[in-house]
Amino acid sequence: MSQPRTSLGRHFSRRWRRFSTASAAIALISTQPLGAASPSKPGDDFFAMTRSIDLLGEVYKGVSQGYVDPIDVSEFMYSGIDGMLGQLDPYTAFLDEEQSDELDEITSGQYTGIGVTIGVFSGNLYITSVIVGQPAAKAGVQIGDQVVAIDGFPVRTKSIDHVRNAIKGPPGTTVRLTIRKDGQGRPKVIAIARGEVRVTTVPYADLFGSSGYVQLNGFGEHSKDELKAAIRTIREQAAKSTVNLNGIVLDLRGNPGGLLTSAVEVAALFVEKNSRVVSTKGRTDESEEVFLTRTDPLEQSLPLVLMIDGDSASASEIVSGAIQELDRGVILGENSFGKGLVQSVVNLPYDHILKVTTAKYYTPSGRLIQKPLAREESHRKVVLSTGAADSTKVFYTHNRRKVYGGGGIRPDVAARADSLSGYQHALERDGVIFRYASQFHQRHPAFQLTRLASEPVYTEFREFLAKQRFSFRSKAQKNLDSLKTLAQKEGMGDDRELAGQLDALDKSLAASTKRSVSRDSLRITAALHREIMRHYDQRAALRKTIEDDPVATKAFALLADPQRYQALLKP
Numbered sequence: 001m002s003q004p005r006t007s008l009g010r011h012f013s014r015r016w017r018r019f020s021t022a023s024a025a026i027a028l029i030s031t032q033p034l035g036a037a038s039p040s041k042p043g044d045d046f047f048a049m050t051r052s053i054d055l056l057g058e059v060y061k062g063v064s065q066g067y068v069d070p071i072d073v074s075e076f077m078y079s080g081i082d083g084m085l086g087q088l089d090p091y092t093a094f095l096d097e098e099q100s101d102e103l104d105e106i107t108s109g110q111y112t113g114i115g116v117t118i119g120v121f122s123g124n125l126y127i128t129s130v131i132v133g134q135p136a137a138k139a140g141v142q143i144g145d146q147v148v149a150i151d152g153f154p155v156r157t158k159s160i161d162h163v164r165n166a167i168k169g170p171p172g173t174t175v176r177l178t179i180r181k182d183g184q185g186r187p188k189v190i191a192i193a194r195g196e197v198r199v200t201t202v203p204y205a206d207l208f209g210s211s212g213y214v215q216l217n218g219f220g221e222h223s224k225d226e227l228k229a230a231i232r233t234i235r236e237q238a239a240k241s242t243v244n245l246n247g248i249v250l251d252l253r254g255n256p257g258g259l260l261t262s263a264v265e266v267a268a269l270f271v272e273k274n275s276r277v278v279s280t281k282g283r284t285d286e287s288e289e290v291f292l293t294r295t296d297p298l299e300q301s302l303p304l305v306l307m308i309d310g311d312s313a314s315a316s317e318i319v320s321g322a323i324q325e326l327d328r329g330v331i332l333g334e335n336s337f338g339k340g341l342v343q344s345v346v347n348l349p350y351d352h353i354l355k356v357t358t359a360k361y362y363t364p365s366g367r368l369i370q371k372p373l374a375r376e377e378s379h380r381k382v383v384l385s386t387g388a389a390d391s392t393k394v395f396y397t398h399n400r401r402k403v404y405g406g407g408g409i410r411p412d413v414a415a416r417a418d419s420l421s422g423y424q425h426a427l428e429r430d431g432v433i434f435r436y437a438s439q440f441h442q443r444h445p446a447f448q449l450t451r452l453a454s455e456p457v458y459t460e461f462r463e464f465l466a467k468q469r470f471s472f473r474s475k476a477q478k479n480l481d482s483l484k485t486l487a488q489k490e491g492m493g494d495d496r497e498l499a500g501q502l503d504a505l506d507k508s509l510a511a512s513t514k515r516s517v518s519r520d521s522l523r524i525t526a527a528l529h530r531e532i533m534r535h536y537d538q539r540a541a542l543r544k545t546i547e548d549d550p551v552a553t554k555a556f557a558l559l560a561d562p563q564r565y566q567a568l569l570k571p
Contacts, residue, residue, distance in 0.1 A: 121431025219258025257314030304329030340369030371407025
């Protein structure tokens with residue numbers, strides 16, 4: 001049996017379409033040989049299956065050989081496979097060789113490259129983060145650098161997938177990046193030797209007052225050890241500062257999952273040995289498999305708060321559900337994603353693989369994590385009819401607290417992060433905050449971050465927006481634009497009275513938008529500070545992000561109030 005895996009939160013190319021949901025979590029539980037028998041009714045449909053395979057093969061051959069125009073036989077076959085799998089759940093998928101390699105990279109946390117992430121803003125390619133200690137960082141590549149060419153070939157017209165593949169290569173080989181520092185000045189060529197890059201699933205951990213904070217953004221092969229090391233470092237920090245550590249905040253927000261075994265190992269750091277963490281069940285009762293912790297906990301009694309949100313999925317929900325139902329900690333935040341399906345990996349010829357849903361997973365009390373499929377999925381013929389969860393059904397934790405089904409994990413304490421305004425979203429989408437920070441870094445290469453609070457960054461940023469010719473129209477203004485267009489199509493363009501009313505409304509909306517933008521000034525200033533800090537010190541920027549986070553603030557406050565914490569676990 002292979003390593004069980006759960007979820008990915010990234011978009012794959014081409015036929016990964018149905019798996020590219022923002023929180024598209026998967027759970028891979030085993031590798032089967034091609035044609036492995038179903039757990040039930042192994043021979044009932046043998047004749048129908050054989051007949052269908054023969055018929056499918058004849059249709060494929062007949063069309064490929066006889067169609068009036070030439071056909072790309074590979075893409076034609078892939079379309080047929082996608083069509084078949086499209087009748088099932090969104091997580092059953094066919095992966096070609098390239099996608100199979102990327103799946104392995106994500107779940108293992110290792111790949112061959114230079115250790116950067118990239119993004120496109122206004123048609124230009126930028127370095128958006130650099131992993132400390134990896135080849136790119138050692139070569140002097142920094143956040144904000146604009147990539148002009150790779151090995152001499154311009155990248156402006158290339159897709160992200162093309163660029164990413166061009167940067168990758170066998171370890172020890174060299175890639176030459178032509179970059180402009182912070183997107184400014186003359187291009188320079190940097191030669192970087194590719195190497196094995198290890199991506200941690202614990203990007204940040206620190207001590208905040210008397211509370212420890214650990215961000216876990218995935219569940220990989222090394223997550224248990226990385227989390228253990230982070231907690232031990234926090235304890236050392238507390239001891240060095242003579243602080244009595246009052247608990248740990250484990251941040252699972254935005255965590256789409258990872259290895260199922262890793263989820264069990266992470267839970268095992270906090271709960272008693274032989275505790276039930278999760279179970280999986282396929283078509284039959286005999287297919288049930290129970291996952292227990294096999295090691296003594298690292299922290300059996302230290303107070304624990306888990307933060308989750310709507311993008312916490314799969315393995316994150318396994319850990320959250322177990323911690324909640326074993327009354328080991330308090331869950332704080334928003335309802336989780338609701339992904340409770342298990343996929344088995346079937347190895348296919350030519351390094352392709354098939355992920356097929358074979359089971360569902362359940363919390364220790366028996367709650368099904370899987371949410372009912374969304375309405376847009378209802379056209380599927382083989383929907384998860386047994387996956388519909390009853391949101392009124394009551395389950396009980398170890399301390400007899402009530403928890404409910406319905407899909408996903410409901411927090412014990414609800415807390416919602418501040419949502420971006422339309423204006424902020426537009427700024428983020430166009431990358432202007434990032435580009436301003438890069439320009440700031442270019443102008444002040446030796447800037448002391450302690451001076452940042454006194455810098456007139458917001459005023460400078462407004463001037464930067466004017467130079468970039470950035471414009472913003474609110475959703476209401478855009479709707480008014482659509483109304484004006486409709487009026488023209490309906491032949492009302494010459495109606496002066498209507499035109500005057502629409503113009504008056506446009507002016508009123510513009511004034512309202514301007515006031516709204518003005519009200520956003522403090523939040524935008526904070527975002528500018530964080531992004532500028534990130535260009536100088538990524539760790540300092542991460543700390544600032546947590547300090548400004550209202551949900552994290554509530555988590556720290558809960559650990560600082562032991563009576564309330566205990567009351568939530570033992571009502």
